[in-house]
Each structure stands twice: as C-alpha cells, then as structure tokens.
Amino acid sequence: MNRIALGLSLAASSIAFGQVLAYEPFQYPAGNLSGKDGGIGFGEPWQQTVTTNSVTSSSLEIEGINTTGNRLTEGGGYVESYRTLSQTWAPADADNPVATEIWFSVHAALNENNDHDPFFECFTGVTLIRENGDEALRIGQAWADGVWGYSQPFVTDVRSTVNMDQTARLLVVKMSDPGTGAQDCVVDFWVDPPLSGGEPAADPTVSSVVYGGGFNRIKVAAGQNGGANWLTDYDELKIGVSFEEVTTGTPSIAYEGFDYPENDIDGTMNGGIGFAGAWSDAPPVNRTVDDGIESDCAAGVGGSGQTGGNGAGAFRYLDASYGTSGQPETVYYSVVARTNPENPVAEGELGWYAGASLFNGDDEVLFLGKPWAANAWGFDAQDGACDSDVNGCGFSAVQLSDTPSLIVVKMDFDGVGGATTSLWVDPTDCAEGTPEVVYEDANNPGFNRLRFQAGNGPAYMDFDEVRLGRSWDDVVPNDGGGGSDCPEDINGDGIVGFGDVLSALSAWGTTDAAADVDGDGIVAFGDVLAVLSSFGSC
Known part of the structure; x- marks a missing residue:
C-alpha cells in the first residue's frame, strides 16, 4: 500500500486537475451495501458481516452542492461497514514534515424512522481507519451528546452546538500538519459552512490537535441502541485536498x-x-x-x-x-x-x-x-x-x-x-x-x-x-495551460491545486512561460510558493 504525504513529496505523481482523493455517493439500488464497489478512490468493495446498514432511496440534498445516487442508513447495534481506499493518505507524516492538509466531508442526518434519543449513551459516525486498525478520526456524533461533532478515541471528543435531527447537514473537517516534524495533526471542524468565499475561517472552539499519521479505510458504524431504532443517514463522502473539492466541486473520475x-x-x-x-x-x-x-x-x-x-x-x-x-x-x-x-x-x-x-x-x-x-x-x-x-x-x-x-x-x-x-x-x-x-x-x-x-x-x-x-x-481545461487572469492555474483546470504544483515541478529550471508564475524568467521555488499561496478556485 503506497503512502502519499500531500506536500512537495507529490512530485512523482500525475494529478493534473482538481480531483478528490475519494468519493462515495452511494449510487446503488436500495438494499444491502455489502459488495458494492462504485465511487472513486477505493481499492475494494464495501464489506459488512450483517445487513443492518443499507442503502436507502434518495440523496441527502444540501443547497448549493450537487448530489447523486442514494444514501446510506446506519442501523446501530455495533454493525460496521468497511471500505479500503486505493492508497494510504497521510495529513501528517514525520518522514515528510512539510505543512500539508487533507479535507473530509459527509452529509448527515437522523433517519426519518429513528426513534432513539440521541442524548442516550451512543455514538454514530463515519470513521477514517489507520493501517493498524485504530480509528484516526470519526465525524458524526462523539458520544451521548445529541450534537454533531468529531472524535479520536481516547484523545479528544469535540462537539458543535448544532443538534442532531432530520435536517441534512454538511459536516467538514480539515486535517493539517503543523509542520513541526512531529506526528501531530490540527483538526478544524465546520457544520454547514458557507459555500461561497473559499475556505471558511476556523472556529477555535471546535479545533483540536490529535495524533496524525495516515489512514487507508473508511468505516461506518454506530453503537448502544438501548432497545430503540438508532438510524442515521450518511451521503456524499468526500476526501480531498481543498475545501472546494469536498463541498461544491464536482468529483472527477x-x-x-x-x-x-x-x-x-x-x-x-x-x-x-x-x-x-x-x-x-x-x-x-x-x-x-x-x-x-x-x-x-x-x-x-x-x-x-x-x-x-x-x-x-x-x-x-x-x-x-x-x-x-x-x-x-x-x-x-x-x-x-x-x-x-x-x-x-x-x-x-x-x-x-x-x-x-x-x-x-x-x-x-x-x-x-x-x-x-x-x-x-x-x-x-x-x-x-x-x-x-x-x-x-x-x-x-x-x-x-x-x-x-x-x-x-x-x-x-x-x-x-x-x-x-x-x-x-x-x-x-x-x-x-x-x-x-x-x-x-x-x-x-x-x-x-x-x-x-x-x-x-x-x-x-x-x-x-x-x-x-x-x-x-x-x-476540458478551458484555457489550455493557465490564463492571465489566474496565472497560478498552470494546468488550466479552473482550480489552483496540487496539479499546478506538479506542473511547476515538472518544468523546474526551464523557461516554460505557463509555469513561470512570478514572471522572473525561470521556473523555480518562487513559482511553487505562488501556487501554494493561491489554492482554491480561480
């Protein structure tokens, strides 16, 4: 399994346009999730031992975001659905102490048939899993609090002020390497962030530091039913390298x-x-x-x-x-x-x-x-x-x-x-x-x-x-290599991202005008910095 730390170490890859790392819209017929293999960025189909978790007809729609397919209804009772990603993604890696970030988002709501008290002792969420099986980060409900949040078991539980109900919510986390060289990871969290204006400002009341490292699987699970139907819906799972990629961006294939x-x-x-x-x-x-x-x-x-x-x-x-x-x-x-x-x-x-x-x-x-x-x-x-x-x-x-x-x-x-x-x-x-x-x-x-x-x-x-x-x-990258209105968009895909970093690195030391963002006549570190400082839509 390859590990890719998202920074300048990506020079050997070939990402050439805005691209989510993984995307699951649950575009399957209603019924059992096990064995389904759609989406982008996965190495194996979904796996589960019993059929408590299932695909339910209709998407969790959120205004301003394109949705497709259906949704997953999580049925509680400690039933776990797993899916392995095509690679291990690492937002913080001691071997690559370059400040990097990975974004993760999901649409979430209580199912219309839920009759469980969300303040009862329980948890639910979509979890990123490490290669050794430990939970890297769960986004959903931390524990018995009735609000949306995230957690890393035995490290931190972070809660928003937004109650869990049948309203479809956009949950977004940003995992950043602070660049210290240690395997710490700064986590910022939003519920229903504004979709215009680029990356939203972080709210320090729901930010934390957790153990970093990589993850290579996704798990959907809930527990402690307490004799009631604990039903939660999840949809539009996205992992990417920018806020836009995991919110309004259209995932490429x-x-x-x-x-x-x-x-x-x-x-x-x-x-x-x-x-x-x-x-x-x-x-x-x-x-x-x-x-x-x-x-x-x-x-x-x-x-x-x-x-x-x-x-x-x-x-x-x-x-x-x-x-x-x-x-x-x-x-x-x-x-x-x-x-x-x-x-x-x-x-x-x-x-x-x-x-x-x-x-x-x-x-x-x-x-x-x-x-x-x-x-x-x-x-x-x-x-x-x-x-x-x-x-x-x-x-x-x-x-x-x-x-x-x-x-x-x-x-x-x-x-x-x-x-x-x-x-x-x-x-x-x-x-x-x-x-x-x-x-x-x-x-x-x-x-x-x-x-x-x-x-x-x-x-x-x-x-x-x-x-x-x-x-x-x-x-169709419209301007064929970066237009004058957005010179940092070297590959012309309408988004300034890691594809443009790679384009600059590929042209390193040359006089390639498209990659010479700062206009000094040579493609060098200044052009890479200009791209990194302009990440987002043109």
Missing part, C-alpha cells in the same frame, strides 16, 4: 497524463488518478514518449502515449465501474490525439484504425479516435448498427492531422443498458456548445477499463491527457 520515461508500456507505469492498477501491454508494441501533446483546450503535461499498430492493445482498469449502477448517470470522456508526425499517413491509405476505447471487462463498448477507413475523428459503438464501408457511428468535420485535436464524448446512461453519446472535436472556445454528433446507443452497459490500440497496419497515433469526469469542466 480519472486522469492519465503519461508522465513516464520513454519506454514500451509495461506494468511499471502506474501513475495518474482513478485507476486500479498499472498498464498492461503484451506484446509490448505501444509506447510512451517524453514529449506531451496539447490542443488549444488542454495543455500537455509530462509525456504522451503512442500506439504501435498490429492490433496490439495497452489496457488499464479503472478503480470502479461507470454507467453500471442501474440508474441514469452521465460521464464525460476526453483525449488529445493526433497522427504521428514522424510516421505520416500516406494519402488515401485509410484502411486502418487507432483509438482509445472503453471496455466493460473484455467487451469493447465505445471506440474513440479514428475508426476503420475513416478520414476524420469519430467514434464507433458496440452494437455495430452503424457499421458499413466506413466503420463508425459518428464523425466530426475535423479531419485527421498531425495537429493535435481535443476529442470529447458525453455518455448519458439511461440505467437500462443504453446511452446517448454526444461528440465534440476541438469545441469552439473550449465550451460545451451544441455537439457535432448525437447517437442513441441501445447497447452500452457501462465500462471499467481503457484500451489504446491500432491495427491493420503500423497505424502510429499519439494520445495524451486522458480525462474521465462528471462534468464538462472535468475533462
């Missing part, structure tokens, strides 16, 4: 910037966000190269990927499945692509394909790139209903070229096995205007895997900046 040394794609390539494991490519035909590629709407950070043809595919599993929940769901998918300038396409030789496909296990559900025999960017679908002499379901007016293009699809899953697929290529002003193509696909069961492949010839194609998200802004 995955990002791959191919920030690897030049080589054949192999099992050592495990960067990016939102994946369950490394790339696989057998035999090794597809490669990564040092130079990134970019379009007007997306900067190329790090390297890029290159297909090698001959029908050999490079695969990578996502850390969850999407479009498979049995409920309506929307996913955006984008990639920057071009024909390889060093291997130009001969005029009229179009009997080949190259693309970035979405798979459901071993089944290809959407092909995005250059369908077979096409001379323009487009997509093909699993149902094959639109295959003819030129295999494809939708084509852009943008022709194939060694000039990079941003290709975007939006999939509106209907919850019964189909999806409406919309296509944009090099969208005007990088905005979500009218799509070039809208295709009703009756057979798209969702996906959990990516593949890059080309065939029917050498078919060299370059791909970069792969993004999957819940909104247009998740997959």
Whole structure:
C-alpha cells in the first residue's frame, strides 16, 4: 500500500486537475451495501458481516452542492461497514514534515424512522481507519451528546452546538500538519459552512490537535441502541485536498497524463488518478514518449502515449465501474490525439484504425479516435448498427492531422443498458456548445477499463491527457495551460491545486512561460510558493 504525504513529496505523481482523493455517493439500488464497489478512490468493495446498514432511496440534498445516487442508513447495534481506499493518505507524516492538509466531508442526518434519543449513551459516525486498525478520526456524533461533532478515541471528543435531527447537514473537517516534524495533526471542524468565499475561517472552539499519521479505510458504524431504532443517514463522502473539492466541486473520475520515461508500456507505469492498477501491454508494441501533446483546450503535461499498430492493445482498469449502477448517470470522456508526425499517413491509405476505447471487462463498448477507413475523428459503438464501408457511428468535420485535436464524448446512461453519446472535436472556445454528433446507443452497459490500440497496419497515433469526469469542466481545461487572469492555474483546470504544483515541478529550471508564475524568467521555488499561496478556485 503506497503512502502519499500531500506536500512537495507529490512530485512523482500525475494529478493534473482538481480531483478528490475519494468519493462515495452511494449510487446503488436500495438494499444491502455489502459488495458494492462504485465511487472513486477505493481499492475494494464495501464489506459488512450483517445487513443492518443499507442503502436507502434518495440523496441527502444540501443547497448549493450537487448530489447523486442514494444514501446510506446506519442501523446501530455495533454493525460496521468497511471500505479500503486505493492508497494510504497521510495529513501528517514525520518522514515528510512539510505543512500539508487533507479535507473530509459527509452529509448527515437522523433517519426519518429513528426513534432513539440521541442524548442516550451512543455514538454514530463515519470513521477514517489507520493501517493498524485504530480509528484516526470519526465525524458524526462523539458520544451521548445529541450534537454533531468529531472524535479520536481516547484523545479528544469535540462537539458543535448544532443538534442532531432530520435536517441534512454538511459536516467538514480539515486535517493539517503543523509542520513541526512531529506526528501531530490540527483538526478544524465546520457544520454547514458557507459555500461561497473559499475556505471558511476556523472556529477555535471546535479545533483540536490529535495524533496524525495516515489512514487507508473508511468505516461506518454506530453503537448502544438501548432497545430503540438508532438510524442515521450518511451521503456524499468526500476526501480531498481543498475545501472546494469536498463541498461544491464536482468529483472527477480519472486522469492519465503519461508522465513516464520513454519506454514500451509495461506494468511499471502506474501513475495518474482513478485507476486500479498499472498498464498492461503484451506484446509490448505501444509506447510512451517524453514529449506531451496539447490542443488549444488542454495543455500537455509530462509525456504522451503512442500506439504501435498490429492490433496490439495497452489496457488499464479503472478503480470502479461507470454507467453500471442501474440508474441514469452521465460521464464525460476526453483525449488529445493526433497522427504521428514522424510516421505520416500516406494519402488515401485509410484502411486502418487507432483509438482509445472503453471496455466493460473484455467487451469493447465505445471506440474513440479514428475508426476503420475513416478520414476524420469519430467514434464507433458496440452494437455495430452503424457499421458499413466506413466503420463508425459518428464523425466530426475535423479531419485527421498531425495537429493535435481535443476529442470529447458525453455518455448519458439511461440505467437500462443504453446511452446517448454526444461528440465534440476541438469545441469552439473550449465550451460545451451544441455537439457535432448525437447517437442513441441501445447497447452500452457501462465500462471499467481503457484500451489504446491500432491495427491493420503500423497505424502510429499519439494520445495524451486522458480525462474521465462528471462534468464538462472535468475533462476540458478551458484555457489550455493557465490564463492571465489566474496565472497560478498552470494546468488550466479552473482550480489552483496540487496539479499546478506538479506542473511547476515538472518544468523546474526551464523557461516554460505557463509555469513561470512570478514572471522572473525561470521556473523555480518562487513559482511553487505562488501556487501554494493561491489554492482554491480561480
């Protein structure tokens, strides 16, 4: 299990846009939670020994925050539901004494069927668990007090003045390393903080210092029913690196910037966000190269990927499945692509394909790139209903070229096995205007895997900046590398965050104008400090 201390030690990672570390919206059918594996940033499905905790229809909605899916009803009786995160996250680590922070939020309310007195001896909450099984922090009810708060067992119980009732509340904690080098962690807490104006001021009456270190699991549990129905609802669990990411931000799904040394794609390539494991490519035909590629709407950070043809595919599993929940769901998918300038396409030789496909296990559900025999960017679908002499379901007016293009699809899953697929290529002003193509696909069961492949010839194609998200802004960085109104937003995602720190570190010592935030002609420590001092929305 990898430990990542969120500070300058993140230099080896490839976070390239605003991204929660973990997100669970409980987008499952009502019923047993055990075995469910949706969300973002998890390594395993939910586990519980009995079915007291269950998914209940409808979200805990809070004005100003987008919600999706259903909610979890916690049934008391010391029943525990666990889920392992994809990594260990550490807000304070003695080996990395750089001031860092991690945010954690949850929507919470008493269930409408609760008949338990919250002032009775009891507890309830969503808990962050350490690798050794100890509780790092519980957010919910500390103990027998009838108000929302947080606790670290045998260390501190902190209580707000907001009573527990059926009103949906936004509970937020910020865990900060004070930078002393010790494993202390400063905790700030809010109930229903204002959502505008950026990070709210801390209230010292509900702040405390606890033991820091990392956590790698989430637990939902309550105890001491006392003969009554102790029912609490939780929803929209988010772990992130900024206030916005765990409140109003739209969680993204995955990002791959191919920030690897030049080589054949192999099992050592495990960067990016939102994946369950490394790339696989057998035999090794597809490669990564040092130079990134970019379009007007997306900067190329790090390297890029290159297909090698001959029908050999490079695969990578996502850390969850999407479009498979049995409920309506929307996913955006984008990639920057071009024909390889060093291997130009001969005029009229179009009997080949190259693309970035979405798979459901071993089944290809959407092909995005250059369908077979096409001379323009487009997509093909699993149902094959639109295959003819030129295999494809939708084509852009943008022709194939060694000039990079941003290709975007939006999939509106209907919850019964189909999806409406919309296509944009090099969208005007990088905005979500009218799509070039809208295709009703009756057979798209969702996906959990990516593949890059080309065939029917050498078919060299370059791909970069792969993004999957819940909104247009998740997959289309509008200014392509930091606009003048927000120079600290180096990667152009609309948020100043760790992705921009990484962009500055990647350009360290160069004269890269986009990363030279302070304008002194060289990318250095001053530019990193400028980014760190401007975290938040542009």
